Amino acid sequence: MGSNSYVHHFHVYECTRCIVTFAVEMAFEDQSVVSCPICQCNDQLDDISSGAMELDRRNDDE
Numbered sequence: 001m002g003s004n005s006y007v008h009h010f011h012v013y014e015c016t017r018c019i020v021t022f023a024v025e026m027a028f029e030d031q032s033v034v035s036c037p038i039c040q041c042n043d044q045l046d047d048i049s050s051g052a053m054e055l056d057r058r059n060d061d062e
């Protein structure tokens with residue numbers, strides 16, 4: 001098989017109040033509870049980007 005990687009989906013948000021950007025994984029479905037890590041608010045959030053990132057899994061050591 002040889003499929004040792006999986007894809008992380010994420011959204012990038014910007015809090016326009018704090019001028020900070022942060023990424024949130026899409027693994028769970030509760031995107032509505034996303035809040036700024038600085039001010040803990042979600043009313044100033046902009047969903048500026050989203051993407052996917054392929055990660056390697058190196059678990060064949062056993």
Ligand SMILES: [Zn+2]
Pocket residue numbers: 015016017018019036037038039040041
């Ligand atoms: Zn904020």
